[in-house]
Amino acid sequence: MTLVKIDKKNWAEGLKAAADAYRLYGPVKGKDYHQFKALEKGETPEFDMVNTRLSPKALLFPQSEEMLEYSLDESREDHHIMKAVARDNTPRAVIGIRPCDAKSTLLVKLNFDTPEVKDPYWLGAYQNTTFIGMACDAPLSTCFCTTAGCGPYHEEGLDMLVMDRGDAYLAKILTDKGKAFADAAGWKAAADDQAAFESGKAAAEARMVSSIKTDNLADTDLLELHGAPFWDDIAFACLNCGTCTFSCPTCWCFDIQDEVHGKAGVRMKNWDSCMFPIFTVHTTGHNPRDTKTQRVRQRFMHKLKYFVDKYEAGIMCVGCGRCVRQCPVNIDIRRVSELMNSFKPADACAVQG
Amino acid sequence: MVGYTEKIKEIASRLLKECTVDMVIGFRKGTMPMMNEPCFATTPEAIDTLVWDSNCGINLANYLTNRKEKVAVIAKGCDSRNIVTHIIENKIKRDQVYIVGVPCTGMIDKRKITGMVAGEILGVSETENTIKVQTADAETLFDKAEVLQQNCALCIHRNPVIHDEMVADAVQEQTDVDRYADIRKIEEMDSEDKWRFFDDLLSPCIRCYACRNACPLCYCPTCFVDEAKPQWVGKGQDPVDVRTFHFLRAYHCAGRCTDCGACERACPVGINMRLLTRKLEKDCQEQFGWEAGLSLDQRPALDVYQANDPGAFIK
Amino acid sequence: MELMGIEPDRLHFSWISSAESTKFVKVVKEVTEKVKAIGPNNHFIKDTAKVA
Numbered sequence: 001m002t003l004v005k006i007d008k009k010n011w012a013e014g015l016k017a018a019a020d021a022y023r024l025y026g027p028v029k030g031k032d033y034h035q036f037k038a039l040e041k042g043e044t045p046e047f048d049m050v051n052t053r054l055s056p057k058a059l060l061f062p063q064s065e066e067m068l069e070y071s072l073d074e075s076r077e078d079h080h081i082m083k084a085v086a087r088d089n090t091p092r093a094v095i096g097i098r099p100c101d102a103k104s105t106l107l108v109k110l111n112f113d114t115p116e117v118k119d120p121y122w123l124g125a126y127q128n129t130t131f132i133g134m135a136c137d138a139p140l141s142t143c144f145c146t147t148a149g150c151g152p153y154h155e156e157g158l159d160m161l162v163m164d165r166g167d168a169y170l171a172k173i174l175t176d177k178g179k180a181f182a183d184a185a186g187w188k189a190a191a192d193d194q195a196a197f198e199s200g201k202a203a204a205e206a207r208m209v210s211s212i213k214t215d216n217l218a219d220t221d222l223l224e225l226h227g228a229p230f231w232d233d234i235a236f237a238c239l240n241c242g243t244c245t246f247s248c249p250t251c252w253c254f255d256i257q258d259e260v261h262g263k264a265g266v267r268m269k270n271w272d273s274c275m276f277p278i279f280t281v282h283t284t285g286h287n288p289r290d291t292k293t294q295r296v297r298q299r300f301m302h303k304l305k306y307f308v309d310k311y312e313a314g315i316m317c318v319g320c321g322r323c324v325r326q327c328p329v330n331i332d333i334r335r336v337s338e339l340m341n342s343f344k345p346a347d348a349c350a351v352q353g
Numbered sequence: 354m355v356g357y358t359e360k361i362k363e364i365a366s367r368l369l370k371e372c373t374v375d376m377v378i379g380f381r382k383g384t385m386p387m388m389n390e391p392c393f394a395t396t397p398e399a400i401d402t403l404v405w406d407s408n409c410g411i412n413l414a415n416y417l418t419n420r421k422e423k424v425a426v427i428a429k430g431c432d433s434r435n436i437v438t439h440i441i442e443n444k445i446k447r448d449q450v451y452i453v454g455v456p457c458t459g460m461i462d463k464r465k466i467t468g469m470v471a472g473e474i475l476g477v478s479e480t481e482n483t484i485k486v487q488t489a490d491a492e493t494l495f496d497k498a499e500v501l502q503q504n505c506a507l508c509i510h511r512n513p514v515i516h517d518e519m520v521a522d523a524v525q526e527q528t529d530v531d532r533y534a535d536i537r538k539i540e541e542m543d544s545e546d547k548w549r550f551f552d553d554l555l556s557p558c559i560r561c562y563a564c565r566n567a568c569p570l571c572y573c574p575t576c577f578v579d580e581a582k583p584q585w586v587g588k589g590q591d592p593v594d595v596r597t598f599h600f601l602r603a604y605h606c607a608g609r610c611t612d613c614g615a616c617e618r619a620c621p622v623g624i625n626m627r628l629l630t631r632k633l634e635k636d637c638q639e640q641f642g643w644e645a646g647l648s649l650d651q652r653p654a655l656d657v658y659q660a661n662d663p664g665a666f667i668k
Numbered sequence: 669m670e671l672m673g674i675e676p677d678r679l680h681f682s683w684i685s686s687a688e689s690t691k692f693v694k695v696v697k698e699v700t701e702k703v704k705a706i707g708p709n710n711h712f713i714k715d716t717a718k719v720a
Binding site for chain 2: 030243247255268
């Protein structure tokens with residue numbers, strides 16, 4: 001691990017130099033909120049924001065992505081063959097990703113990169129990407145990362161962590177990928193200020209006002225929790241829109257669609273959401289998750305119980321608070337986790353569920 | 354609307370005690386500033402959580418669709434018009450719903466307010482005419498009138514049109530409101546500009562369908578965008594598919610929309626899709642003299658034929 | 669449709685009885701002339717799905 005100091009005067013220049021070797025992405029203000037997108041030549045990421053409205057998961061897992069394509073045009077040599085869509089595999093770097101969002105890539109990786117199955121689309125994008133994190137000195141009132149397995153200076157999932165020191169950035173190089181990026185950007189001025197990170201971290205953590213408790217989740221009986229009496233109350237307001245799942249950095253569900261255009265066609269994957277009734281409809285027409293309560297329960301049980309049990313890697317949530325802020329009817333995962341974590345099966349009515 | 358909360362609790366408590374209804378649908382205080390959560394109350398503890406303030410913008414008529422129980426619902430002017438529409442469209446029976454009418458002075462626009470202050474908003478409090486917004490560094494006082502949701506600023510039916518009981522005396526209706534200035538501006542554009550305008554308007558859409566699902570009118574068992582046999586619309590992010598969803602949804606609401614603003618309020622990316630629904634509202638008004646949800650005795654404009662229906666467009 | 673940017677002359681409504689053959693011819697002529705005058709449609713065409 002090395003520390004480098006980046007004078008703010010050299011920041012834009014360094015990014016410009018790195019842009020020769022990397023496609024750069026970063027938070028940029030759109031119409032009225034920030035979002036991650038490809039940076040134009042000379043464009044720098046903007047850090048003057050509360051947070052991006054949507055998570056950067058689309059960089060690895062686009063909302064809509066072509067997987068395979070074919071053509072029936074017999075004048076083409078490869079007609080009638082379904083083949084992978086050509087992809088840009090050149091290196092890219094995400095500048096200014098928050099530590100919580102970086103941690104989320106590792107949770108999503110558990111799904112897309114298993115010993116048995118590897119998703120070439122997600123994994124391809126992941127492997128080509130260098131994650132340059134920006135430490136978070138101004139957590140929001142809805143942030144609860146420190147109790148969701150990460151924190152404002154968390155390093156997991158990052159190749160480099162940058163902190164703002166006023167007139168300069170201080171960067172901690174965490175991996176070889178991070179080192180390669182620093183070299184490409186020409187950021188070489190060695191620094192020896194580990195203490196700055198420690199104090200920055202402590203100060204940021206002290207600013208956190210939200211927290212959740214998750215200590216009882218693993219030990220609570222799954223079926224008892226499934227049958228707990230509070231689900232109807234939690235689910236009542238839910239509209240079954242996809243706002244929470246689409247803004248969530250850890251939600252990974254998708255749907256596969258074929259689209260035909262004349263003699264050619266593509267197979268694409270699109271974000272899907274467990275909130276949508278059609279998510280689980282069988283071809284018979286039967287829907288095993290037919291009611292709103294069942295769908296809402298699924299979302300929270302997946303994040304806070306099934307995932308916990310299956311992977312033993314904590315909860316499937318990094319505490320970014322986006323679902324809390326965006327939900328049109330104010331369903332709050334902090335409240336739900338409190339209910340779930342404090343649930344005592346003995347209190348429950350035996351016939352529920 | 355200050356003071357409504359206590360009255361609502363009192364009414365809810367009486368209705369449940371006297372078994373007039375099985376549940377009361379209202380709002381409870383949200384966990385964030387400018388957010389309240391729709392909820393149901395069947396117990397004294399739940400009644401105690403009910404609130405009313407300028408953050409009750411979600412349309413509670415949406416929670417009545419196909420209900421079996423006897424319910425009481427807290428209804429603003431717009432909600433009451435959607436309840437009328439629900440009754441006309443057989444989504445709920447009149448004698449099954451007890452309407453607790455709320456004379457409304459408008460809901461505040463959380464996005465507008467967020468854009469008007471610097472930094473995260475940590476608290477919002479209100480009086481009858483003012484809204485006080487607190488951030489870490491400052492406290493800002495707004496006239497409520499300047500931070501209303503646009504649909505509330507343009508509202509001409511603040512008092513419930515149908516009710517079994519009122520929470521307070523009727524408020525004064527707004528008159529001399531020009532409801533369609535922004536629509537006329539679009540109408541004056543040439544076709545190319547119009548196309549570009551809507552391309553730009555809809556470009557942030559992520560197809561989460563919060564607008565559709567927040568809308569009391571959108572109760573189809575399977576929405577046309579979710580149909581698979583046949584599939585009417587592509588499911589990706591192609592702008593043609595996104596636009597198809599938005600304008601067809603607006604058509605489905607023609608002559609039914611009360612401009613309650615729930616769609617726009619629910620949208621996580623801040624799209625004003627009311628520009629589509631209000632154009633149709635304007636047409637219904639101009640061509641049929643029709644406003645949705647004002648009376649249980651009148652069939653909707655697009656539901657009936659009348660000899661004087663405008664026909665100039667048919668050659 | 670017009671509000672959204674589809675040119676007014678691209679969409680026509682007419683009521684023609686099966687007995688009104690001359691009206692049918694007249695209307696079809698008028699429609700084709702008007703549509704030709706505004707030229708090919710550039711909007712609401714989906715070739716290959718755009719992804720994002």
